[in-house]
Amino acid sequence: MTAVEDRLVHPAESAVDEGSALLRAATAAGYGTRVRELLDHGWPDSAGYDTELMLWAADYGAYQVIHNRLDEYTTKPMLHLARGWVDVDPVAELKRRLDDAHAVVQRQVVAVDVHENAECIRATSADGRWIQVQTAHLAIVTYIEELLGIGASLDELKARALLDRIPNSVNWNQSWHSATKRLDTVATTRWAMGVLQDPDARARLFAAEVLHTLAVGPAPCRDEVLLLLRTRLTAESDADVLTRVITAFAEYNDLGLLPEIVAHAEHHDPRVRRQVAEELSSALMNPASMSAGADLLAALASDHDGRVRASAIRVLCTHAFEHPMTGRAIATNRDDPDPYVRPEVLSAMARAGDATACTELARLADEAEPGSQLAMMAYDAEHWALKIASADA
Structure with missing residues (x-):
């Protein structure tokens, strides 16, 4: 690499008490306050003119600092810096910058935002100096x-x-996002249709995600894609790919109960059954299929896997709260201790006016990791508490 060699190297014990991997590195580099402000509140567009910050972010791999904050003065130098990490072994490069071949290496997966992750790699030399990157350079x-x-x-x-x-x-998400932004969506669709039949399951997964995204709006080649997805629903052996094919198939169809998806309601893999539960929301939003959809979701609310039960309850409560099957599902799982199911049941009970459930939901939400789905349920808990208090006044 030809970048400034000490940009990421920090003295022993510097910034060790900052909350996240990104904040520790940003604070040690002198950008902690601005990065914390970004993560908590966002920045004005002028942040993109902070050249040194942006160059540090490109070298570190701080995708969350760079995304949507670029300007013409820093873009090309940042591209050069980030590209320098793409074809090298990050551990070897960190040790080289530390000038310590025996530096101790630590690796962990860290959140880039609510839905995306990167690996954080940190190397510490014998004298305590440390260097750290997030492996988001490719993104x-x-x-x-x-x-x-x-x-x-x-x-x-x-x-x-x-x-x-x-x-x-x-890195994965940015790649499929960029693929779906091509102007020739027909060409992209046909390309993804070909890849959906690739022998590599991960290649098929990538193609399924591209097709799912392209289904939003005026989907190109709709009939051809539906024909292929229908075939893949019966032929796909990989559970991860099958869940994405189910999602894409639902997106390409109108509201209603889809037999091709219902056929997987008893699939051996809980990830697939959970996706079936999620997509049954389409059945609940069509009056003609609401009853059948509610019956299926009530059955899935008794699944032996907690995440499947939680999804079924959430879909019922979101789209058919007053339906008798929703009440039955809540009653069946009223004392379920599963950490995924319990918050959904409490939320439903709080919505129905149970003050005790509202209090427990708020407690669970307060104890949850920031940014998690459970933490975000704190708003619901507060909403239902205010409604109950108003009714009692």
Whole structure:
């Protein structure tokens, strides 16, 4: 690398008490206050003119600092810096910058935002100096290339996505997002249809996510895609891919009960059954299929997997709260201790006017990790508490 060699190297014990990996590194580099402000409240567009901050972010891999905050003065230098990490072993590069081949390495998966992750790699030398990066450089490269109009080919975007094995990787997500932004959506759709039949399951997963995204709005090649998805629903053996195919198939269809999806309600993998529960919301939003959809969801609310039960209850409460089957599902799971099911039941009970349930839901939400779905339920708890208090006044 030709970048400033000490940009990411910090003295022993510096910034060790900052809350997150990103904040620790940003604070040690002198950007902690601004980065915390970004994470908590967002910045004005002028933040993009902070050249040194943006160059640090490109070197560190701070996708959440860079995304939507670029300007013409820093974009190309940032692209050069981020590209420098793409074809190197990050651990070897960190040790090289520390000039310590025996530096101790720590790795952890960290949240980039609510739905995306990256790996954080930290190396500490014998004298206590440390250096750290987030492995989101490929996402930064893909994002900047798209802005500059020099985006990679669809095959290259797929290859980039497949390099990263971290669940919900920001590198993966940026690749499929960039693929769906191509102006020729017909060409992209036909390309994804071909990849959906690839022998590599992860390639098929990438294609399914692209097709799902392209289904929103005037979906190109709709009939052809539906025919292929219907075939894949019966042929797909990988559970992760099947869940995405189910999602895409639902998106390409109108509201109602879809037999092709219902056929997987007893699939051996709970991830698939959970996705079936999620997509049955479409049946509840169509009066002609509401009753059948509610019956299926009530059955899934008794599934032996907690996440399946939680999804079924949430869908029922969101789209058919007054339906008798919803009340039956809540009653069946009233004392369910499962950590996924319990908040959904409490939320339903609070909505029905149970003050004790409202209090417990608020407690669980307060104890949850910031940004988690449970933490976000604190708003619901407060809403129902105010409604109950108003009714009692």
